[in-house]
Amino acid sequence: MSQQPFSRPGAIDLSGLRQPANTPAPGAGAPAGGAPAGSAGGAAPGGAYSVTITEQNFQEVLEASRTAPVVLVFHSPQQSPESSQMARDVETVVAEHEGRFLAGDVDIDAVPGIAQAMQIPQVPLMLVLLDGRPATQPIPGPAPIEDIRALFAQLVQQLTAQGIAGRHAPRGAAPVAEGEEPQADPRYAAAQDALGEGNIDLAVAEYQKLVDANPADTEASAGLAMAKVLQRTQGVDLNAARQAAAEAPDDIDAQTMVADLDMLGGHVEDAFGRLTELVRRTAGNERDKARTHLLGLFAAVGNDDPRVIRGRQNLASALF
Known part of the structure; x- marks a missing residue:
């Protein structure tokens, strides 16, 4: 994977999400049962800094990129099982950065409308979002986890150089009860x-x-x-x-x-x-x-x- 410089291109076009959820994206299979994977805002299996993307929570995840980068990984368990391995590896690497990034797991078999709206040409494909917009060119895969770690190290260096230091809150963290003091770290x-x-x-x-x-x-x-x-x-x-x-x-x-x-x-x-x-x-x-x-x-x-x-x-x- 080559270094991907951060930039500020145009906003993402979500018009494709107005289609019915079972409309397949180019090259994508129909979702089993027509139901999207995961629940709105729910954490993905990868950990506290991962989320399974659905049509219901996609806009919320885009908004989260205003705090710190969101890394979307598009994969297809039906068409390309190895693409799903890259999604899991990205979640692992994101977890190592403790909130510097949020991993968005996009199963295009389950949410083809999102893949179509984002004009995803292949899987696996990684896209880094910042301020609700793509911050790099799409990054194709597959790639070994060592290469993914190296790429994220480059991204952290670029963020630091630009003074961007935001961090995502853990997904599914236990709320603090009313009147209770938050526990000191x-x-x-x-x-x-x-x-x-x-x-x-x-x-x-x-x-x-x-x-x-x-x-x-x-x-x-x-x-x-x-x-x-x-x-x-x-x-x-x-x-x-x-x-x-x-x-x-x-x-x-x-x-x-x-x-x-x-x-x-x-x-x-x-x-x-x-x-x-x-x-x-x-x-x-x-x-x-x-x-x-x-x-x-x-x-x-x-x-x-x-x-x-x-x-x-x-x-x-x-x-x-």
Whole structure:
């Protein structure tokens, strides 16, 4: 499998789903009994980050791609049993990324209308969706699981480079009862305890361990980003930092320091705006340094925060 760069082509045409459910897609067999596999929103056998696609839940799965990528795998147990093996392998690899992706199992024998609407030419076929749109070219198979792992590693690198750090919630996770406190995740205990004790350097080290172990862990990435803000601003005089930034509007270090201080003061949009304008005014290594710092602040706030969404739009405008 070759590397598939992320892009933003047009939205998916779902007009084909208005046909009766038993209308076969080109090259697809009719579903047994005419019933779609799975239930709306139900988890597929692959685990907490997989879902069996039906005509009832397809739109909901597309919407889920606004949080983090959704990987659809089209296969046909009737026509190509080996294509279903690829679907299972993708579910296995997706589970290893703990929410960085959601696997959508599309059995075209059960839901031919979806295959027809998506104009699927063959099985197995993998399609990565982001923001409700195809984010790569269709990726044909079959492929061994080692190649699938390598492809997902490339996709994670591209997501990270673009500052896209969203993560899907586990499917079928037990809800928290009303009035009950959500259970703390013990993975973050050491870092959070260090923050509570004011040991910022230790907190950074603990969060870094988590990120190194699992780059797809967005909670750890956000914690690390904010801990680094705290680390960079320790002992800094706010007034002196603001004066230095006012006297040197294109000084990267001075401007990023004030952006960090704005973050700590709750002035998130001011921090984003300052660095976005810095990106707009600078070039080369300085521009890249300002952009990278801004992406770190996006990670600290959270990928689905409306201020981050606006900030990404403004950054794109400043870059292009």
